[in-house]
Each structure stands twice: as C-alpha cells, then as structure tokens.
Amino acid sequence: MGIAVSRGWIQRTFILSKGKGMKIKRHEKDGVAILEISGEMYGGPDNMVLIDTISELVKEKKLDLVIDLSKVKWISSTGLGILVSARSHYAKEGGVMKLCNPNDRVLGILQVTRLNLIFDVLPSLDDAVASFKK
Template identity: 40%
Template sequence: MKLTDREQNGVMILEPRGKIMGGPDATLLHDKLYDCIQKGKTKVVIDLSRIEWMNSTGLGILIQSYSTLRNSDGQLKLARVTEKIQSLLTITKLEPVFDAYDSVEDAIASFE
C-alpha cells in the first residue's frame, strides 16, 4: 500500500493506494493519522477509491482510525468506497459504523 495526503478546507484527505493485506500497511496509516491528530487536524476523510482490495487488517485500520479520531474529538468519514470494500463492510456488519460518501467533496462538505 502507498499513502498520500492533502488538506482541503481544513479537512485532511488520506489517499491510500493498492492492497491492504497486513504488516507494514497498518503502521503507515496509523502513523499518518497520529501525525494529523498531533497537528490538530482531526477532521479526516479516507478516500478508498484506489484500494484494489483489503482484508480484515484494512477493516481493523478503519476501526482504529474511527476510534482514535473519536477519542480526540475528531471525526472520520469514508469516501468513494469500492464495491469490494462495501461488500466486506456489509458482511462484517460494520456498514452502520462509518459515514460514507460517494465523493470526497461530499465527505468534506459533511463536516460543515
């Protein structure tokens, strides 16, 4: 997995790419999120459109991100969730946990 990030209207947008299968993937996203929180950036969107697939490690990262931000008075939104990831969220009953939007713009606007 590779990870890029950008900021728009005070919202951090994280853009992971590739596959999330375990090992170093978890550390990469967690470290970036921790860095955001340290800088006071607690409104975060994860754009999942470029994730080919993820396994339970990826779901664990999303849950960890959700919990970490919530404990820091922040919020996590998901954007452009792929069909494959949506299917995993449905199977694992995690769908209602996350606020998900069809576009990054909609996710950013939801913070206002």
C-alpha cells in the first residue's frame, strides 16, 4: 500500500492484481472509490479479483464507484459481463458505478454492445468524480 498527496488528492493505493492480463489499483478521491484497471480484461483469475474487490467495496458501503478504463487495452465479452454484473450489484445496494476515460477501441466496444447507454461513461477521472457531487 502506498499513500500520496497531490492537488487535493489524498490517495491510498492498493495494488490488487499483478496478473499477466490485468492489473487493478484501488484508491479514493473525495469519498469516491476508484478502481484503475490496466492491461486486458479477458477473463480468468484477474476477473475474480475484480469481482471480489467490487464486493468488498459494497460491504464497506463505498457506493460511489468509478472504474477508470484509461489503461485498458482490450475488453472481452467476459470483461463486459463483469462490468454489467458489478453495475447491477451496485444499483441493488443503492450505489452508482461509472466508467471513465476508455480508449477509442474500448469505447467502440461499449458503443457496439450499446453498453454506453447503460453506463455513465465520462471522458476523464476528474469529470467522473465531480459527477457524484451534482
């Protein structure tokens, strides 16, 4: 775990997964939980770490969540399914999950599958965090 302070951020970073396909970092900004995912979301054990992390956030009552997709290179149908399940789980508990900063490839996948109509997809992490204050 690391702690950093810069421009209004007090951040505790937990590196949750160092698998070959996907890495997950967890931190917070202004009371909003942030999961920063990097690599490729294909499936397998890394996705279980993501599911477990999301379940922990719900148990901790961290019900405002942003998933930062800025470093995701590719997402498979399994990865999309996990995002949809996580969103449903959050909504059931009274929480809100938003996505931010997907690259053109990932945004294209969200658009083709029409998941951009289900998720709030914001252009930046700062925009996503600020959207919870409105």
